[in-house]
Amino acid sequence: AAVKSYAAVDLGASSGRVMVGRVGPDSLDLTEAHRFPNRPVRTPEGLRWDILALYAGVLDGLRAAGHVDSVGIDSWAVDYGLLDADGALLGNPAHYRDPRTRGVAEQVWATVPAAELYAATGLQYAPFNTLYQLVAARSTAQLAHAKRLLLIPDLLAYWLTGEAGTELTNASTTQLIDPRTGDWSYDIAARLGIDLELFAPLRRPGDPAGLLRPSVLEETGLTGPVPVTTVGSHDTASAVAAVPAAGERFAYICTGTWSLAGLELTAPVLTEASRTANFTNELGLDGTVRYLRNIMGLWLLQECVREWGHPDLGELLSAAAEVPALRSVVDAGDAAFLAPGRMPSRIADACRESGQPVPESRAEITRCILDSLALAHRRAVFEAQELAGHPVDVVHIVGGGARNALLCRLTADACGLPVVAGPAEAAALGNVLVQARAHGQVGDRAEMRGLLARTQPLTRYEPRGTTATWQAAEDRLTAR
Numbered sequence: 001a002a003v004k005s006y007a008a009v010d011l012g013a014s015s016g017r018v019m020v021g022r023v024g025p026d027s028l029d030l031t032e033a034h035r036f037p038n039r040p041v042r043t044p045e046g047l048r049w050d051i052l053a054l055y056a057g058v059l060d061g062l063r064a065a066g067h068v069d070s071v072g073i074d075s076w077a078v079d080y081g082l083l084d085a086d087g088a089l090l091g092n093p094a095h096y097r098d099p100r101t102r103g104v105a106e107q108v109w110a111t112v113p114a115a116e117l118y119a120a121t122g123l124q125y126a127p128f129n130t131l132y133q134l135v136a137a138r139s140t141a142q143l144a145h146a147k148r149l150l151l152i153p154d155l156l157a158y159w160l161t162g163e164a165g166t167e168l169t170n171a172s173t174t175q176l177i178d179p180r181t182g183d184w185s186y187d188i189a190a191r192l193g194i195d196l197e198l199f200a201p202l203r204r205p206g207d208p209a210g211l212l213r214p215s216v217l218e219e220t221g222l223t224g225p226v227p228v229t230t231v232g233s234h235d236t237a238s239a240v241a242a243v244p245a246a247g248e249r250f251a252y253i254c255t256g257t258w259s260l261a262g263l264e265l266t267a268p269v270l271t272e273a274s275r276t277a278n279f280t281n282e283l284g285l286d287g288t289v290r291y292l293r294n295i296m297g298l299w300l301l302q303e304c305v306r307e308w309g310h311p312d313l314g315e316l317l318s319a320a321a322e323v324p325a326l327r328s329v330v331d332a333g334d335a336a337f338l339a340p341g342r343m344p345s346r347i348a349d350a351c352r353e354s355g356q357p358v359p360e361s362r363a364e365i366t367r368c369i370l371d372s373l374a375l376a377h378r379r380a381v382f383e384a385q386e387l388a389g390h391p392v393d394v395v396h397i398v399g400g401g402a403r404n405a406l407l408c409r410l411t412a413d414a415c416g417l418p419v420v421a422g423p424a425e426a427a428a429l430g431n432v433l434v435q436a437r438a439h440g441q442v443g444d445r446a447e448m449r450g451l452l453a454r455t456q457p458l459t460r461y462e463p464r465g466t467t468a469t470w471q472a473a474e475d476r477l478t479a480r
């Protein structure tokens with residue numbers, strides 16, 4: 001039977017890549033056609049994504065990929081570009097770490113109380129949810145002139161095909177979708193003066209999204225027609241689709257710039273307890289709910305590594321493995337770590353202020369970050385099970401952090417559960433598999449996961465020792 005090739009465009013906050021997935025009756029392999037850095041730019045207007053560099057990277061990647069049967073696009077969530085009446089992009093998309101949303105949530109809650117907002121949208125509080133970004137941009141000339149809003153993957157799909165849509169899994173991160181219906185929260189939008197007409201019609205993973213334009217074919221050397229297929233365009237939705245789990249009793253942690261830790265459910269959890277624990281209900285494939293918590297993730301380490309002038313990561317992690325465990329921990333869920341810059345001293349300050357030993361060497365700071373992440377993973381995995389009434393036997397770690405053996409081992413120890421690590425390129429694999437499904441090559445989610453479990457290299461970490469030391473560290477953090 002035929003093997004088909006799919007290009008997965010996967011843009012993370014730290015790098016973009018175009019991967020080629022080859023899918024056969026019982027085979028799946030993934031190769032990297034092109035990888036490029038994603039470097040946001042601090043402009044006088046604020047922190048902006050370099051969307052043209054990303055688009056150039058996508059075109060270079062498609063050229064390097066060669067013939068494919070279809071293309072799918074996923075990226076980080078919440079951010080968007082605005083188009084004018086001619087369909088031209090108005091300015092560079094703002095970065096979700098841009099401080100323009102500071103204090104905006106409080107304004108919003110004065111109109112729609114936080115509890116009501118959660119009950120209607122199921123989204124955790126994060127200052128950068130699209131809803132808050134749109135309220136922050138309310139009086140800007142750019143928004144006044146905008147006729148269309150496209151989320152980042154939808155913007156790239158529009159540039160590639162000329163067709164505009166709003167993909168649902170990513171739309172669910174705007175805080176303007178009702179997770180029970182998968183449709184817009186018309187009432188919330190109306191009360192906040194957000195014009196839902198800005199959004200292009202909703203489309204779902206598997207839906208056709210147009211054909212590469214002639215100019216794109218020419219630019220990339222591809223021979224048409226090449227269809228673009230809608231995938232779970234939120235990278236985390238694609239990554240969760242590629243968790244190689246059997247059955248339902250699993251938790252996942254998608255680790256990259258962020259750690260997204262939680263469960264796959266069939267219905268949202270919209271209780272007040274869930275809101276105060278800051279769990280989110282994002283939408284996944286086939287009407288599933290991604291019930292998870294955002295944890296600062298390897299961003300903490302990326303920012304230190306940037307400040308230190310990019311030392312070798314492998315050596316840094318080996319040195320961190322030798323540092324005694326749990327000397328000091330920080331709250332890796334704290335939005336205080338959201339902004340870029342000065343990360344080593346911000347971590348040291350947090351330790352000092354909480355009366356813990358101050359990590360000084362690079363190895364000590366790295367260890368503090370990894371212990372803190374493992375601890376935050378533990379809390380999220382436990383609280384999600386409790387709040388959703390959905391017990392698990394295993395934790396799957398996917399994304400770039402699956403390559404970090406120390407982080408995986410510490411997470412297994414902290415949770416007292418086995419960790420299965422891999423695939424590291426989960427978002428790209430989920431992207432590929434949804435395309436393959438749309439092209440009739442694979443069946444339901446369970447079948448996709450079975451194929452991943454059979455074909456992708458995975459590493460298992462059994463928990464060691466007792467979780468009491470982790471519980472004590474957690475008590476230390478929460479007591480403050």
Ligand code: ADP
Nearest residue numbers: 012013014015255256257298399400401403404
């Ligand atoms: P994003 O999609 O958010 O850009 P990725 O999933 O690509 O992030 O993950 C990037 C992170 O993965 C890096 O910051 C790094 O910490 C980690 N990582 C990547 N490769 C390795 C490696 N070989 N060893 C340890 N960690 C790694």
Ligand code: LRH
Nearest residue numbers: 075076077078235236258
């Ligand atoms: C991870 C991610 C995450 C969002 C954040 C903005 O790349 O998509 O799921 O919360 O970026």
